[in-house]
Amino acid sequence: MAKSIDVSDLNIYYGDFLAVEGVNIAIPARSVTAFIGPSGCGKSTFLRSLNRMHEVIPGAHVQGKVLIDGEDLYADEMDPVNVRRMVGMVFQRPNPFPTMSIYDNVLAGQKLNSKRMKKSESDAIVERSLRSAGLWAEVKDRLSRPGSGLSGGQQQRLCIARAISVEPEVLLMDEPCSALDPISTSVIEDLIHELKEKYTIVIVTHNMQQAARVSDETAFFNLSGVGKPGKLVESGRTEKIFSNPDEEATEAYIQGRFG
């Protein structure tokens, strides 16, 4: 069951520092939404506020509302642990668990929560997740080897496999292809296409072609100036943002005439 996300007047802080200001956006269910924008404008910060990973950083907090299917993520009675089970995440930098094998890394969501499973069942999950992430062929003979022994791009795909193996209803991906070659990138893009049948996907990317290829909706973030907070400039259907955006800045950024 996919979920839609509604964000209204969200301000995101690191301590006293206002990193992202006044975001209003509706992310439809069963679709891919791409976040684009210059480095440091707060894409990762905003993405992390969608599964309450932002508050893990000491002093970090948010103001405003994030509704997932009408439920406020930041309501007092919401348990961040349950939110994160529902909204999965792939980080900008690969972070496999060094003490676990490749196999255990894929199953980390289940293992760390001490979920009991039959061997055949867990084997099936591992194979399906690794196949979806395009890593199966490379690692199927060394599943018991440590996950940190993989290359950077392989680690990134391992982290994608780990995130999808728990079948979250929303999947947040922070530059999942930044360390990948064109072939692995297209595997991940195929995966995104496949996943959006069932899930809601948000992806941060610096690659305009990728945003145009995979996303249904695009949101452009920008900094209003040095030391000023990042802002959502505009969002809408990807075709519209790429062909006929409302804002001058969006057009300039997409055509590479930025800054």
Place this chain on the structure above:
Amino acid sequence: MTTTDPRPQRDRDAEELLSSLRGNTLPLWAPRVVVGIAATVAVLGALSSLGVVRGVLLGWLLTFALPIWSRVVEGPRKATDRLVTLLVYSAFSLALIPLGSIIWTVFSRGLSVMSAEFLTYSMRNVVGEGGGIYHAIMGTLLITGAATVISVPIGLFTAIYIVEYGDGNRVSKGIRFLVDVMTGIPSIVAGLFAYALFVLFFGEGVRMGIGGSVALAVLMIPVVVRSSEEMLKLVPNELREASLALGVPQWRTIAKVVVPTALAGIVTGVTLAIARVIGETAPLLIIAGATDSTNFNLFDGRMATLPVFAYTSIRFPGVPPEFSIDRGWGAALTLLVIVMLLNLVARLVSFFFSPKGER
């Protein structure tokens, strides 16, 4: 075109560049020859009328020929490099002298009494020759083991609170300050504390093995806290975030991701803390006392330990004194071997537990 060199300009440029990159260097055998000569002089000097100290000192001074020679041939940067290398090696050798001397003395004096009997008999009803240190070995293992059982949970949980939950708030800062203060507690004070504590429950003159464990735990806890804290801090935040983002609660994240990742370092820290307290004498003398027979009950009566045994054997040897003094050295040797074994175990543990694939 008046150039006499038939080679193209590009080749000559390359050669010029190379010669500017090359420098004059001492031959590869230079350090070995200088050190060899210095060592020969040192040995000859030690054997001659100069004596050992002056001979070795003379040899050491001779090694400074190497940086001087290097200064003439290679220039100041490499000469400084060789000088600092020389100083570091000298400091290292200097630090090895007491270590070597201790190991030599303890082995040479303690080996003579080593036998199966020495390790498996207590001193019960032994006067003069014979007897053994079985009771003291057992006492040391039991008391130190109990001290470890007390201090590892307290120390580890304190470190976990400071690193994972405290994140620099007042409570964690206060705890860290108190732990620092605890590091400086003299061992005799820890012994008096344990004695005073047990007197509250059991009255004056109490002697119990577990009291020794409490005293040693007071000394161990700060060491365990500090070393575990450093190890937990080394665990990258990305791993914690990866686990939390999978919907894993914080306590499971700590128990299944953070602590296992830091486990090798934590175990090494604990082993070093054990090695630090296993040789404590003063607190055990106060609260565990000394006895000639084997006592396996930590909660009842006096218990012998290796350091206390070594102390009493040498301080009060009786008549004739030789046997007792030999047994004292034998106990010291046993203690040294136990500490060495502990360090070996720590190495093995950190080898087998450390995260694989990153070496």
